[in-house]
Amino acid sequence: MSHRAVLPEPDGQLPFPHPLGMSPPTPALPLKPGRHDAGTSVRVENLTVRRGRMEVLKDLSFSIPSGHITALLGPSGSGKTTLIRTLVGVQKFVGGSIEVLGRPAGDATLRGEIGYVTQAVSVYKDLSVLENVRYFGAMSGCSHADAVAAVAAVGLAEISRRKAGALSGGQFSRVSLACALVSKPKLLVLDEPTVGLDPVLRADLWAQFTAMAAAGTTLLISSHVMEEAGHADTLLLLRGGRLLAQLTPAQLRQRGGSENLELAFLRLIQADMAVAS
Numbered sequence: 001m002s003h004r005a006v007l008p009e010p011d012g013q014l015p016f017p018h019p020l021g022m023s024p025p026t027p028a029l030p031l032k033p034g035r036h037d038a039g040t041s042v043r044v045e046n047l048t049v050r051r052g053r054m055e056v057l058k059d060l061s062f063s064i065p066s067g068h069i070t071a072l073l074g075p076s077g078s079g080k081t082t083l084i085r086t087l088v089g090v091q092k093f094v095g096g097s098i099e100v101l102g103r104p105a106g107d108a109t110l111r112g113e114i115g116y117v118t119q120a121v122s123v124y125k126d127l128s129v130l131e132n133v134r135y136f137g138a139m140s141g142c143s144h145a146d147a148v149a150a151v152a153a154v155g156l157a158e159i160s161r162r163k164a165g166a167l168s169g170g171q172f173s174r175v176s177l178a179c180a181l182v183s184k185p186k187l188l189v190l191d192e193p194t195v196g197l198d199p200v201l202r203a204d205l206w207a208q209f210t211a212m213a214a215a216g217t218t219l220l221i222s223s224h225v226m227e228e229a230g231h232a233d234t235l236l237l238l239r240g241g242r243l244l245a246q247l248t249p250a251q252l253r254q255r256g257g258s259e260n261l262e263l264a265f266l267r268l269i270q271a272d273m274a275v276a277s
């Protein structure tokens with residue numbers, strides 16, 4: 001279903017959430033060597049999104065390089081989820097253009113190529129880990145072996161027959177990740193995947209994301225945790241619906257004058273506020 005063919009809800013949301021999955025060229029960023037770089041996966045140009053009466057994204061332009069990890073960071077309410085929803089094609093936009101993997105956001109042909117893990121985990125509690133992953137995999141024509149591999153990739157092989165309802169919070173959210181991974185998406189979009197996870201699990205997940213990027217997957221990951229930004233190749237910093245900067249963690253440390261990414265981001269925000277006032 002094309003983005004334009006779907007009637008939006010009054011606040012601009014599309015009437016169904018489906019797991020879908022774009023720009024002036026981004027200034028050249030010094031990305032880590034050795035990663036795939038087949039070009040650009042997402043191009044966004046002058047994107048404006050309204051929810052209700054509020055303009056929640058204002059004239060954003062950026063691009064996301066293929067085969068790299070891009071972290072989307074910003075204070076609560078800055079528009080991270082809205083941006084993700086727009087990229088995957090479930091949120092209407094009122095201005096600008098978005099191209100995902102060379103097609104308009106929301107294009108039906110993108111369905112099998114984008115994995116989207118929402119903040120609210122959508123997993124069936126009365127199905128086992130493997131059954132959940134097989135169910136979501138079946139929608140994209142994946143085999144049993146694909147499902148087994150996805151369960152193993154998130155470290156749940158040993159408990160693959162356990163009901164999802166009987167898992168810990170961290171295990172539960174990894175089932176959701178396996179459901180998104182099973183179809184081997186080219187673009188994986190994760191909305192705050194590490195919320196509520198302990199530091200060990202968080203580190204495990206980031207190691208998996210890094211391995212996926214090395215294998216050629218493009219990842220867009222939103223997070224509140226600035227510490228995690230250090231694992232990403234590129235950072236998109238949002239504030240109040242505007243793109244404050246797109247830069248590497250090293251560039252953020254340099255611009256913010258601190259090795260501590262949280263402090264460096266805070267200084268960028270303060271500088272932005274000073275300019276605005």
Ligand SMILES: Nc1ncnc2c1ncn2[C@@H]1O[C@H](COP(=O)(O)OP(=O)(O)OP(=O)(O)O)[C@@H](O)[C@H]1O
Pocket residue numbers: 011051052054056074075076077078079080081082083
């Ligand atoms: N359904 C909605 N209708 C109207 N406004 C909304 C709706 N959902 C979100 N908003 C508003 O849009 C803005 C951006 O919200 P969004 O959820 O994208 O931010 P966020 O950065 O993801 O926040 P958080 O980190 O807290 O999840 C906020 O001001 C929010 O109040």
